[in-house]
Amino acid sequence: MTQRPPITAAHSGLRSELVRSSNLSTVLRALHARGPLSRSQLGTLTGLTRSAVGALVTELVRLDLVVEEGSAVGGGRGRPSAMASPAADRNVVIAVQINVDSIVAAAVGLGGTIHSSQRMNRPRRRIGVEPTVADVAALCQQLITGLAMACTVHGVGVGVVGLVRRADNVVIVAPNLGWHDVPLGDLLHRALGGSLPVLVANDADLSALAEMHRGAAIGASEVVSVWGEVGVGGGIVTRGELITGAAGLAGEVGHLPVNPEGSQCGCGSTGCWETEIGATALLRRAGLDPDAGAAAVDGLLLRAEAGDATALAALDAEARWIGIGVAGLISVLNPAIVVLGGLFGRIFAHTTVVIHQEIERRSLPAARAGVRIVPAALGADAPLLGAAELAFERVIADPKSVGR
Numbered sequence: 583m584t585q586r587p588p589i590t591a592a593h594s595g596l597r598s599e600l601v602r603s604s605n606l607s608t609v610l611r612a613l614h615a616r617g618p619l620s621r622s623q624l625g626t627l628t629g630l631t632r633s634a635v636g637a638l639v640t641e642l643v644r645l646d647l648v649v650e651e652g653s654a655v656g657g658g659r660g661r662p663s664a665m666a667s668p669a670a671d672r673n674v675v676i677a678v679q680i681n682v683d684s685i686v687a688a689a690v691g692l693g694g695t696i697h698s699s700q701r702m703n704r705p706r707r708r709i710g711v712e713p714t715v716a717d718v719a720a721l722c723q724q725l726i727t728g729l730a731m732a733c734t735v736h737g738v739g740v741g742v743v744g745l746v747r748r749a750d751n752v753v754i755v756a757p758n759l760g761w762h763d764v765p766l767g768d769l770l771h772r773a774l775g776g777s778l779p780v781l782v783a784n785d786a787d788l789s790a791l792a793e794m795h796r797g798a799a800i801g802a803s804e805v806v807s808v809w810g811e812v813g814v815g816g817g818i819v820t821r822g823e824l825i826t827g828a829a830g831l832a833g834e835v836g837h838l839p840v841n842p843e844g845s846q847c848g849c850g851s852t853g854c855w856e857t858e859i860g861a862t863a864l865l866r867r868a869g870l871d872p873d874a875g876a877a878a879v880d881g882l883l884l885r886a887e888a889g890d891a892t893a894l895a896a897l898d899a900e901a902r903w904i905g906i907g908v909a910g911l912i913s914v915l916n917p918a919i920v921v922l923g924g925l926f927g928r929i930f931a932h933t934t935v936v937i938h939q940e941i942e943r944r945s946l947p948a949a950r951a952g953v954r955i956v957p958a959a960l961g962a963d964a965p966l967l968g969a970a971e972l973a974f975e976r977v978i979a980d981p982k983s984v985g986r
């Protein structure tokens with residue numbers, strides 16, 4: 583039997599330092615997720631004592647990660663208690679979303695505030711790796727240049743429409759971009775001068791995380807998120823965590839085979855769900871150029887709102903195929919909530935009735951009982967906010983790593 587070494591002063595010092603570091607992270611995470619909180623609210627949320635919360639907030643203020651406003655001392659009757667908030671103006675990450683037809687980048691403050699953003703619509707000829715890295719780096723530099731001098735950029739988080747190996751930030755395959763084994767994290771890290779950490783993840787996974795932390799699925803632990811523009815991705819959360827699968831590739835709902843007679847998919851198969859429900863299919867059914875991009879979809883929605891029969895029929899067909907796939911996901915995964923984001927969030931009002939009809943017809947009654955189908959609350963910002971979470975994680979997990 584192994585005997586435990588005695589707890590020496592050095593050991594207990596190390597242990598209390600670890601506990602303190604973990605508590606510092608707990609308090610910063612609460613402020614990042616919920617915004618301004620008083621010390622007593624922080625105590626209730628974290629289970630820490632009032633004096634421990636006080637010392638931790640003071641330390642976070644010293645690290646320039648938190649600001650505290652109002653009366654911090656006294657606590658006499660009628661005196662407002664101090665509110666601690668994340669120092670959003672001084673701690674920023676750059677969040678990037680790489681879509682097939684656009685790149686969006688934003689400077690996001692601690693606490694999830696979007697300070698500024700840039701969108702670049704791009705023609706199909708600019709979706710190669712080299713021009714994409716150049717475009718993303720240029721957008722990031724513009725945003726960084728626009729920040730105040732006193733602001734620290736902690737890193738860059740990137741969401742991409744493709745399969746991503748998180749361990750080394752490599753895009754394994756992005757069928758709609760024509761990418762294979764692209765070391766996107768390394769390429770961007772170098773293009774940005776080699777000092778900022780760059781983390782890359784699948785955009786749909788990031789949307790699911792953002793919706794769970796800040797959006798339509800707050801508090802839910804069994805969530806299916808389907809997010810689409812041209813490609814369609816998904817994030818499947820069970821017991822509060824994204825499922826990864828054996829190689830980190832789980833959640834690729836866009837490649838569910840739904841139509842054996844369907845059209846060719848970018849993945850090499852035919853009749854995948856994304857060939858029936860992405861922006862390309864919607865535009866094709868409306869008789870428009872399938873590659874015309876986001877602006878053409880916006881035009882189609884305006885026509886639908888004006889009662890245009892062709893536009894409405896295209897949306898009904900889209901809704902039917904969305905419902906077919908969602909019905910299958912409900913029967914397999916029994917989620918509490920299904921979040922529809924991106925294009926599917928923007929067309930939600932036009933599609934919800936038909937989607938529910940298909941779910942009623944095609945899913946297991948017990949599995950669909952109680953499930954809620956909701957549009958993403960964060961709208962087009964979901965992958966960006968998820969990318970920001972990715973880039974902030976290191977600072978939140980270890981606030982002292984800012985080295986102030």
Ligand SMILES: [Zn+2]
Pocket residue numbers: 836837847848849850851854
């Ligand atoms: Zn496919």
